[in-house]
Amino acid sequence: MENQYTISEAKNRLPAIVHSVEKGPSVKLTRRGRPVAVLLSIKEYEALRRERISFWDALAAFRKGNNISDLSDLEFDTLRDRSVGREVEAL
Incomplete structure (x- = not known):
């Protein structure tokens, strides 16, 4: 659970709060009981700001790294269950 402080508490205890954030979880600051x-x-900040690759670029890299870029649709046809499902009796 993250720590929570009012803005006035944080102002008075900023050095200690910064020290704790360096070693542990983030701190939520509130004003009149609401998180602000x-x-x-x-x-943590750099992890959030990190450049992320698109899904398709990640998929292409995965396929290339796992040598599956040359799979055809025929290989996937046997994986799909093409049954219509179970019969259901309507009430």
Whole structure:
């Protein structure tokens, strides 16, 4: 569970809060009982800001890295269950 402080508490205890955030979970800052900001470590921040590759680029890299780029649709035909499903009696 993350710690939670009011803005006035955070103002008075900022050095200690920053020290705890460096070592542990993020801190939620509140104003009048409502969350308004989050204080987090630079490591967490950089992880959130990290450039992410698109799904298709990730898929292409996965297929290339696992040598499955040359699979055809025929190989997938046997994997799909083409049955119509079970019979259901309508009430």
